[in-house]
Amino acid sequence: MQMEVNFQKAANYIRNAAKVGTQLAVLPEYHLLNWLPQDAKFKEACGHWETYLNKYRELAKECNINIVPGTIVELHDAGTDEERLENVAYFITNVGEIAGKYVKKNLWGSIERLHLTSSSMDPHPVFDTPLGKVGMLICWDLAFPEAFREMISKGAMIIIIPTFWTLTDCSKAGLAINPVAEGLFLDSMLTARCFENTCGKPCGTLGEIRRLTTTTAIIFANAGGPPGKGYAGLSQVCVPYAGAITRLGSCAEGMAIVDLDMKIVEDAEDNYQVRADLARSDWHYEYRHNKTDAKL
Structure with missing residues (x-):
């Protein structure tokens, strides 16, 4: 709840990263x-999203x-029947332009819903940036491999995932079995997504890629x-x-x-040929977004 303090802290990290060519x-x-x-002040603070x-x-x-400034919660149409909060990730280019944005699709339980x-049913966007074609997910979206495949099929070279995932997201039953079950969940999913999409994943509290070529990084x-x-x-x-x-600690x-x-990553694609299969005309999985499919 300290927007300006947190922004200045983030800005200091980013300035230091930029000094070494990030x-x-x-x-x-x-x-x-x-x-x-x-x-009581959360919604009002979200009204300042455009300033930040x-x-x-x-x-x-x-x-x-x-810069992908994590996510920014936006308040729209305040005080009307259309009032809504959206959790949004932006890709901002090195010249300050907005190359693309993504609104969180898979909301975490009743806490977010x-x-x-x-x-909702909007397709996952992929957009052009100075670093190539980029797609973005947010936190719980990571649990859905369909999201990755949809963006990979659209040519995404980089998939970026700002996250706020805690150990206490686990149920009491799960915590009784393994107090760090959510850590196992994250490590397992990151490795699985890495192999199944022949992806490399540079990840960090403040992550960066200095050299990018033509395959996918997450x-x-x-x-x-x-x-x-x-x-x-x-x-x-x-x-x-x-x-x-x-790996950064917790x-x-x-x-x-x-x-x-x-x-x-290029060697992995040569070995596993995931992208080659996705490009085949007889590829047997499709990615659809409609109400009929949502009921299945």
Whole structure:
């Protein structure tokens, strides 16, 4: 609930990353406000979303760096029957332009569904950026492999995932079996998505890619925090064959600057031929968004 303080902290990280030639900086979901929809001032604060979006656009120009500023919760049509809150991720180019945006589709349980409006049946967008074709997901979207395949089929080279995923998202039954079950969930999914889409994943509380070629990278940036507060963290760089190259812990705020050798990803595609199968005219999976399919 300290938007300006959190923005300045993020800006300092980004300026330091830019000094060493970083091309892309990624922040976690809800980084400006945390997720506190019951706070009396939360909705009012969300009304200032455009101010902070513009601040990040100016910062991108200042530092000559592409930025995905985590997510920004936006209040639209306040005080009307159409009032809604949307959880939005933007890709801002190094000249301060908005290359694309994504509104969170898969909302987490009643906690988010009571307050946020989903992008629902809208297709997952893929858009052109200075780093190639990019798609974005947010947090719980990570659990749905269909989202990855839809964007891969549209030519996405980079998939970026700002996240606020905690250990306490697990049920009591799950926690009784494994107190860090959500960490296992994250590590397992990141590795699986890496192999099944022949993707390399540079991931971090503030992640970056310095060198990009022509295959897919996935950037996962999760929130970390003080011990005992339930933060999962585990922002990481993960590639086929090797798995996690580096991983930030769960109990510390920090920045990881990563050089990713995309040749690993090219070798994985040569071996597994996932993209080649997706390109075949007789590929047997389709990606549809309509109400009939939603009822299946």
